Amino acid sequence: MGIEEKLGYNVLTTTLEKLVDWGRKGSVWPATFGLACCAIEMIVTAANRWDIARFGMEAFRASPRQADLMIVAGTVTKKMMPAIERIYEQMTEPKWVIAMGACACSGGIFDSYAVVQGIDLYLPVDVYIPGCPPRPEGLLYGILKLHEKILHDPFLTAKYRQKVEARQEVA
Amino acid sequence: MHEPGQEEKTYVLNFGPQHPSTHGVLRVELQMEGEFITKAAPDIGYGHRGHEHMAENRNYQQFLPNMGRVDYLHALAYNQGYCMAVEKLTGLEVPERAEFIRVITAELNRIASHLLWVGAYLLDLGAFTPFLYCFDDRENILDLLDRVTGSRLTYCYYRFGGVPKDIDDEFMAGCRAFITRLRGRFKDYDDLVTKNIIFIKRTRDIGVISKEQCVRYGLTGPMVRGSGIPYDIRKSEPYSVYPRFDFEIPIGERGDIMDRYLVRIREMAQSLRIIEQALDKLPDGPIMAEKVPKRIKPAAGEVYQAVETARGEFGCYIVSEGDIKPYRIKLRVPSFGNLSILPEIAVDTLVADLVAILGSIDVVVPEIDR
Amino acid sequence: MVTYFKEILTGFYSLLAGMAVTIKYFVKPIVTVQYPRQKLSMSPAYRGHTEFVLDLETGTHRCIACEMCARICPSQLITVEGVKIDPKKKVPRKYVIEYQYCSLCGLCVESCPTKALKFSEEYRLAGFSREDCVVDLLARLQAQQQRAGLAVTPRPEARREEGEAKPEGEVKG
Numbered sequence: 001m002g003i004e005e006k007l008g009y010n011v012l013t014t015t016l017e018k019l020v021d022w023g024r025k026g027s028v029w030p031a032t033f034g035l036a037c038c039a040i041e042m043i044v045t046a047a048n049r050w051d052i053a054r055f056g057m058e059a060f061r062a063s064p065r066q067a068d069l070m071i072v073a074g075t076v077t078k079k080m081m082p083a084i085e086r087i088y089e090q091m092t093e094p095k096w097v098i099a100m101g102a103c104a105c106s107g108g109i110f111d112s113y114a115v116v117q118g119i120d121l122y123l124p125v126d127v128y129i130p131g132c133p134p135r136p137e138g139l140l141y142g143i144l145k146l147h148e149k150i151l152h153d154p155f156l157t158a159k160y161r162q163k164v165e166a167r168q169e170v171a
Numbered sequence: 172m173h174e175p176g177q178e179e180k181t182y183v184l185n186f187g188p189q190h191p192s193t194h195g196v197l198r199v200e201l202q203m204e205g206e207f208i209t210k211a212a213p214d215i216g217y218g219h220r221g222h223e224h225m226a227e228n229r230n231y232q233q234f235l236p237n238m239g240r241v242d243y244l245h246a247l248a249y250n251q252g253y254c255m256a257v258e259k260l261t262g263l264e265v266p267e268r269a270e271f272i273r274v275i276t277a278e279l280n281r282i283a284s285h286l287l288w289v290g291a292y293l294l295d296l297g298a299f300t301p302f303l304y305c306f307d308d309r310e311n312i313l314d315l316l317d318r319v320t321g322s323r324l325t326y327c328y329y330r331f332g333g334v335p336k337d338i339d340d341e342f343m344a345g346c347r348a349f350i351t352r353l354r355g356r357f358k359d360y361d362d363l364v365t366k367n368i369i370f371i372k373r374t375r376d377i378g379v380i381s382k383e384q385c386v387r388y389g390l391t392g393p394m395v396r397g398s399g400i401p402y403d404i405r406k407s408e409p410y411s412v413y414p415r416f417d418f419e420i421p422i423g424e425r426g427d428i429m430d431r432y433l434v435r436i437r438e439m440a441q442s443l444r445i446i447e448q449a450l451d452k453l454p455d456g457p458i459m460a461e462k463v464p465k466r467i468k469p470a471a472g473e474v475y476q477a478v479e480t481a482r483g484e485f486g487c488y489i490v491s492e493g494d495i496k497p498y499r500i501k502l503r504v505p506s507f508g509n510l511s512i513l514p515e516i517a518v519d520t521l522v523a524d525l526v527a528i529l530g531s532i533d534v535v536v537p538e539i540d541r
Numbered sequence: 542m543v544t545y546f547k548e549i550l551t552g553f554y555s556l557l558a559g560m561a562v563t564i565k566y567f568v569k570p571i572v573t574v575q576y577p578r579q580k581l582s583m584s585p586a587y588r589g590h591t592e593f594v595l596d597l598e599t600g601t602h603r604c605i606a607c608e609m610c611a612r613i614c615p616s617q618l619i620t621v622e623g624v625k626i627d628p629k630k631k632v633p634r635k636y637v638i639e640y641q642y643c644s645l646c647g648l649c650v651e652s653c654p655t656k657a658l659k660f661s662e663e664y665r666l667a668g669f670s671r672e673d674c675v676v677d678l679l680a681r682l683q684a685q686q687q688r689a690g691l692a693v694t695p696r697p698e699a700r701r702e703e704g705e706a707k708p709e710g711e712v713k714g
Contacts, residue, residue, distance in 0.1 A: 106671060
């Protein structure tokens with residue numbers, strides 16, 4: 001949240017954090033970002049059968065600056081990777097990444113020279129959803145998992161910052 | 172408007188690769204003069220996955236799942252094209268029932284592809300409501316196909332020599348129910364979209380492609396039919412059991428976006444006709460050829476098989492050297508040819524119209540890049 | 542001037558016609574599935590990840606660890622390690638699929654000579670790491686047997702000495 005840096009960790013800030021996390025959980029805005037096959041299933045999830053608006057996520061933002069969640073849906077090629085990295089960097093904190101589909105999780109069947117073997121080589125992935133493509137229920141289940149993580153993970157607190165710094169040092 | 176003495180400036184605008192209406196990861200580099208485009212250069216390769224290279228390192232069966240992922244919107248036509256090419260190469264005879272099942276499922280998939288195009292294209296033009304109706308209809312098809320193929324999108328259903336799973340009565344009843352349902356829905360689409368004044372204003376006489384241009388650029392599919400050339404592989408080079416069905420090739424007159432839209436809508440109606448006839452004529456019998464070898468090892472030779480996908484002509488060219496792996500597989504994809512006309516028709520249009528034109532080409536980017 | 546007003550009128554009418562369609566569907570039943578509150582049933586052909594067929598006659602799986610599935614798999618994601626429990630019979634000691642590579646083509650199920658594999662109906666498969674997507678089919682079968690109240694197939698241990706065909710572990714069937 002940022003406020004705890006001034007006030008320290010006490011009853012007030014941790015309770016507030018719970019409230020803020022609950023609020024964040026209820027309106028995760030994904031970035032409109034489709035790469036290949038899985039993007040179609042992502043669109044289907046937003047359409048009427050699996051109405052993603054029930055999770056407060058119907059606002060697919062075209063601009064990464066307004067988005068909280070990046071659903072990497074589809075095959076990530078080496079040519080596309082710099083663009084994805086830039087989009088991720090442009091997103092405002094707090095941000096989450098879902099690797100949707102076999103290709104984003106691990107490269108999938110595309111064990112070829114042009115395909116990045118898993119988006120987690122470049123970005124910190126929060127939830128992996130395997131399947132080629134995963135069904136919309138699978139994506140919704142992944143989103144529920146992400147909600148779980150948002151509720152329980154001390155995101156953007158000092159601990160997380162240290163983790164990020166440590167990761168950057170290693171990299 | 173510029174001050175006297177100040178030079179008129181052109182500037183470059185990047186359209187994509189991450190843009191909500193590029194349908195994936197296409198980048199178009201636009202040279203702009205004010206709001207008008209003076210030059211449009213598509214930059215492809217953001218979805219290049221190396222299918223053709225992968226084919227050289229796998230045996231014939233192992234390449235099957237790739238065919239569902241080149242053009243994921245009409246995956247079954249790709250399955251069919253590849254399977255037919257390999258069957259031609261090895262001389263496998265496909266039983267009649269399997270051919271009928273292939274035609275039924277491929278045509279259902281074609282309707283699903285067109286429905287998705289209508290929905291997504293109108294979303295590009297700013298209409299949200301038709302998108303929901305189209306996807307509702309599409310879900311019905313996917314439920315039907317899910318019953319036989321087991322997947323919703325990237326099918327890997329056809330096998331060399333037939334299909335692995337037979338269709339049941341419930342599927343056939345579902346198909347018939349869907350045919351009546353979609354026929355009733357066409358009127359709604361008409362009211363909602365085709366007669367809508369905003370839609371007409373944005374599509375009439377925009378992105379006109381002449382017959383001569385079509386031939387020069389080698390366009391296929393609804394692009395060429397929208398310009399008035401009745402070219403359809405199902406009629407001109409009949410394959411599978413298509414000659415037994417009575418259907419028409421809808422064509423447009425002016426070659427603008429509206430015509431391409433109408434061609435696709437009418438094609439859905441024709442596909443429904445094909446499915447109806449195929450369900451009536453469906454013969455009994457085996458669904459898999461006898462004596463399909465476990466290991467496909469065709470004799471040395473080469474083969475080309477073209478099929479009509481929702482976007483145009485897909486051709487599969489296989490060179491075999493008598494090994495269990497193909498020597499080379501070349502995929503002739505329709506979107507690549509169709510996109511090539513963009514630099515010519517995008518000149519002197521507005522950026523807003525470019526979105527409309529690009530959408531009307533109906534590109535699937537991983538298909539262009541393969 | 543006349544055409545101008547005519548256009549406005551037709552435009553207005555077209556908008557009303559579109560609205561009428563929307564209103565018509567407003568009173569139709571909803572199509573949205575209430576997924577998290579309702580368990581969905583998959584279609585009979587649904588392809589999830591593979592799992593062993595629980596043979597009710599013998600109460601265990603039918604896998605003979607021939608590795609046909611591992612060989613045909615386009616992504617080479619199946620790891621099978623067999624162990625001989627007697628000179629003629631081989632059972633898997635380890636059968637693991639790395640589901641994150643799977644393209645659900647179904648070639649493994651079709652190539653199986655003993656029809657030991659089938660598709661599961663699992664669709665809730667998200668995890669927090671890549672390793673969460675790895676499925677151990679033997680462990681899955683054991684859980685399934687426990688639920689069905691059958692004797693659990695133990696995992697045969699690896700042979701300590703090569704060439705010695707000594708039965709290890711209580712493997713039934």
